[in-house]
Amino acid sequence: MDDIYLVEIRLGKTKQRIRKTASAIAGTARITRSLERHPHLTLFGPMELLPGVSRDQILDCIGSIAAGFDPIPFTLDRFEKRVGMHGSVIALSVRPSDSLKQLTAQIARALTPLTRSHNAWDGHPEQKWYHVTVANHLREQTAEKIFSALLESEAAAPPHNRQWGLFLWIRSLLEYYIHARFRPPHKPVLLDETGLRITVMNGDRILAEYDLLEKCWITGDLRHNSSRWEQTLERYRRNAGFELTTPCPADPGDILLIADLHLGHANIIPYCSRPFRAGDTVTMDRVLIGNWNARCTEHTKIFHIGDLCYGPHARPPQEYYTLLRGDAVFISGNHDRPDPGLAPFIFIEHEGMQFCLVHDPADAPEDFEGWVIHGHHHNNDLRNYPFIDVEHKRINVSAEVIGYVPASLSDICETIRDRAKTGMNDPVLVNYPYVS
Incomplete structure (x- = not known):
């Protein structure tokens, strides 16, 4: 040999x-x-x-x-x-x-x-x-x-x-x-x-x-x-845009979205193929919190759609709240501790479109006819839960799917409008800076 x-x-x-x-x-x-x-x-x-x-x-x-x-x-x-x-x-x-x-x-x-x-x-x-x-x-x-x-x-x-x-x-x-x-x-x-x-x-x-x-x-x-x-x-x-090194705050009036940060959760690194060394939650947390803060000013509206932190290495959620900038709203996920202050889902309107923000898309109200923005599935089933599923009107903003940086709802609305104009129903698998 x-x-x-x-x-x-x-x-x-x-x-x-x-x-x-x-x-x-x-x-x-x-x-x-x-x-x-x-x-x-x-x-x-x-x-x-x-x-x-x-x-x-x-x-x-x-x-x-x-x-x-x-x-x-x-x-x-x-x-x-x-x-x-x-x-x-x-x-x-x-x-x-x-x-x-x-x-x-x-x-x-x-x-x-x-x-x-x-x-x-x-x-x-x-x-x-x-x-x-x-x-x-x-x-x-x-x-x-x-x-x-x-x-x-x-x-x-x-x-x-x-x-x-x-x-x-x-x-x-x-x-x-x-x-x-x-x-x-x-x-x-x-x-x-x-x-x-x-x-x-x-x-x-x-x-x-x-x-x-x-x-x-x-x-x-x-x-x-x-x-x-x-x-x-x-x-x-x-190089890939997964770790921001300079501030790039969202435009005034825009809304930012992200789900499934899983701060402090060591097993999420191999489970979802995150670009960190095995077990290195210190670096992972630093990067994810840094990306959030690079996109937010004090007045930026940002929604975290479930599963903020998890596992024995995680800090209490209240500590993470103090580290994250912006006018933040936190929605409950299946790994979040019970908290009456966390809503199970929220309805919002942006640029004339209706959205339901819910951690697990299966928990969205059955009679809701707008777009469901969710997490929960991470990058574990991109065939069924890609970044944008035009056919089923679902948007997956799990951290891995959107490149670990909070996503712009205005950009999402623009993509939806472009797809409607061209009649394209093909899903958008991920929202990475280097993927068109």
């Missing part, structure tokens, strides 16, 4: 979540030996270097290309099954961004004269199957059983218990299929991810990683709990 190399993007903020998903599938279906333990997106390889080609040449080649790219966004999508080089593969398909396609093609053109690739797609990058492997080296019959069960879920209704995550959905689904114990499955989710580093593997070890933000190779501590990784995450948050 020492002569085999692989160029890949390791998962960052979604890594722990995808590992749980893979472990749930592997454990329940008894295919643990086939589990992919280090989920990644392959860019080129596996490959061998041609005679006379050195590792440094390969790194120099990749580095010269990578220097022209910023962090690479992509989306983890539905499960797929294909036949690989060594048996069947169950994987999460990847929706590649244009920058991912360009990076892959440039690396393929540069490395093809220097290496002998074992991957047929490397010779035809325009036909590449972008994916993150969940399990491989499977017998076809086993893979087909698992994949059939996963496909069944796509037509199933969401469970009554909305607190299930993807991990519990996978486990319940496969238990139903393999052990015939039925519990309603949850639909697969879309997960946004961003490649922050390009990793070059040599056998089973990391040779080096190119940091797309620092524009340099890293060969030291590459763990995702290191201080160096925290520096990368901080640069990423600021």
Whole structure:
């Protein structure tokens, strides 16, 4: 294996979540030996270097290309099954961004004269199957059983218990299929991810990683709990607009919205793939409170739509109230402590449109005909609860969906009007500064 190399993007903020998903599938279906333990997106390889080609040449080649790219966004999508080089593969398909396609093609053109690739797609990058492997080296019959069960879920209704995550959905689904114990499955989710580093593997070890933000190779501590990784995450948050560093208050008369801050809640970081180191609630709270205050003056009207804080590391809500600027109104969520001062829902009007602000959209009054602005679902079911669901008149302002910065209701109204003019009913998945 020492002569085999692989160029890949390791998962960052979604890594722990995808590992749980893979472990749930592997454990329940008894295919643990086939589990992919280090989920990644392959860019080129596996490959061998041609005679006379050195590792440094390969790194120099990749580095010269990578220097022209910023962090690479992509989306983890539905499960797929294909036949690989060594048996069947169950994987999460990847929706590649244009920058991912360009990076892959440039690396393929540069490395093809220097290496002998074992991957047929490397010779035809325009036909590449972008994916993150969940399990491989499977017998076809086993893979087909698992994949059939996963496909069944796509037509199933969401469970009554909305607190299930993807991990519990996978486990319940496969238990139903393999052990015939039925519990309603949850639909697969879309997960946004961003490649922050390009990793070059040599056998089973990391040779080096190119940091797309620092524009340099890293060969030291590459763990995702290191201080160096925290520096990368901080640069990423600021680059993506997830961490504001200067005030940008809302226009007078506008209204700001956000839900599900979950301040002090350590488990929310892996559960919702937040761009922070595991367990680092101090940094998370600092960033989320800082973003809120950067958008608010003393008179800015802002609504927090449930689940302000949670968990043993959280401060009392009253302490957070004192840290948050603006003319704030807090609506109760399922994780908030009982408080008669928190309304279950609120009706407002803005720019001629009617809105109901409620944490869980299922709790909105049935006879309400306007738009429901909610949280609760985070980024756990973007197929059913995207940022703007035109068809069902729902708007999801969970922190993860709106880029961790309070959203402008005037901007939302403008998007709704634009969609009405063009007749477009396609959902707007997320409200990130770098996503149109």
